[in-house]
Amino acid sequence: MSAESLGHTLPLWSVVPFIGLLLSIALLPLRAPRFWGRPRGQALVAALWSAPVAVYLLWRAPHELLLSGKDYASFLILLAALFIISGGIVLRGDLRATPLVNASFLLAGAVLANVIGTTGASMLLIRPLLQTNSERQRTRHIPVFFIFAVSNIGGCLTPLGDPPLFMGFIKGVPFLWTLRLFPVWAVVLGGLLLAFFVLDSVEYERETMRDLIRDRAHVVPLHLKGGLNLAWVGGVVGGMFLPFPFREAALVLMASLSLATTKKSWRAENRFTYTPIIEVAILFAGIFVTMVPALLLLGARGGALGIEKPWQFFWLTGGLSSLLDNTPTYLTFFSLAQGLGLKGAVAGIPEAVLKAVSAGAVFMGANSYIGNGPNFMVKRISEHYRYRMPSFFGYMAYAAAVLVPLYVVATLLFFR
Numbered sequence: 154m155s156a157e158s159l160g161h162t163l164p165l166w167s168v169v170p171f172i173g174l175l176l177s178i179a180l181l182p183l184r185a186p187r188f189w190g191r192p193r194g195q196a197l198v199a200a201l202w203s204a205p206v207a208v209y210l211l212w213r214a215p216h217e218l219l220l221s222g223k224d225y226a227s228f229l230i231l232l233a234a235l236f237i238i239s240g241g242i243v244l245r246g247d248l249r250a251t252p253l254v255n256a257s258f259l260l261a262g263a264v265l266a267n268v269i270g271t272t273g274a275s276m277l278l279i280r281p282l283l284q285t286n287s288e289r290q291r292t293r294h295i296p297v298f299f300i301f302a303v304s305n306i307g308g309c310l311t312p313l314g315d316p317p318l319f320m321g322f323i324k325g326v327p328f329l330w331t332l333r334l335f336p337v338w339a340v341v342l343g344g345l346l347l348a349f350f351v352l353d354s355v356e357y358e359r360e361t362m363r364d365l366i367r368d369r370a371h372v373v374p375l376h377l378k379g380g381l382n383l384a385w386v387g388g389v390v391g392g393m394f395l396p397f398p399f400r401e402a403a404l405v406l407m408a409s410l411s412l413a414t415t416k417k418s419w420r421a422e423n424r425f426t427y428t429p430i431i432e433v434a435i436l437f438a439g440i441f442v443t444m445v446p447a448l449l450l451l452g453a454r455g456g457a458l459g460i461e462k463p464w465q466f467f468w469l470t471g472g473l474s475s476l477l478d479n480t481p482t483y484l485t486f487f488s489l490a491q492g493l494g495l496k497g498a499v500a501g502i503p504e505a506v507l508k509a510v511s512a513g514a515v516f517m518g519a520n521s522y523i524g525n526g527p528n529f530m531v532k533r534i535s536e537h538y539r540y541r542m543p544s545f546f547g548y549m550a551y552a553a554a555v556l557v558p559l560y561v562v563a564t565l566l567f568f569r
Contacts, residue, residue, distance in 0.1 A: 167209075167450070246347070263342055309334050440480075
């Protein structure tokens, strides 16, 4: 049976496991942190939701399950390669903690995120930024804006930047197409950096003279270890232009070379462990199985939902990305856009709609700690450095105050 025919015959309840798994990912870290904090707990939840769907698809649509498995393998190999390679790059130092220096950290991280991913850029830069500001007292806003700029918004210019865009690349979006998001990226990121600079300048003026003197006395120039890994990053970029499975083989090779050529002490200095990527592998194995019925339904019946304007796609994609993982959210609305039958020029989607889906998924993953993987990682590292981080809802209030006005501007300029 063809994918379109199956999409017309699938019952609506077939999306329940997909919704249930996403809600589990969103709620269990808050409701049952000890259970959820162990890979076994996550694996159990993923298996319970995905096993019935896997059995059904093996019976009705084995080809669709196989295609989803192929996409999962590509997705996981890219994330693992960037995670391993960036984990071998150590950047240390303690600069003067001026608003200009801090804003420069955010800008550099936003640009770098498009090369080594939002996770890689976050892990590389968050520690030197926190160390730079360790002598100051009024710093609660700094890691929050870092999550906004580096862990999310910055990485929308290449498929390497954020996992949703890589999935778009796998689904047929040309590698360089995402550079067309530069105008909206520049407006939103520019507004964010301006807001940060103003706020940080106000807080800087309120620091005590004693703390500012301590900051000036503890300057250590930035120094890089593991620079050879930058060559392996270049290999990842080059490998992206190869077809499956040669692309995946090239990425595995680059990750293996990183492991072979990087001193273990450098990874230890980064507090590198495989736990985060293991968690991603477990959860997304369930996601890539359970989302198959949802994608088939949207592809076949999406036109009946009445969602067809770019601004609708921007806000709906972004709204769900705020509370659910932004990769399956992107794929959901990507399939919905294809189901409109508008015969767009890019993967069967009108360019304005694809831009809205891409920007919504990447930008609004910043709206909560659970919107994108690096968010919680930055929160934990910041707390380890004894920074006071906002609560779950306090962070969302921060995001609403700072980011929503920028989203409104983006809507008016690009997605009406």
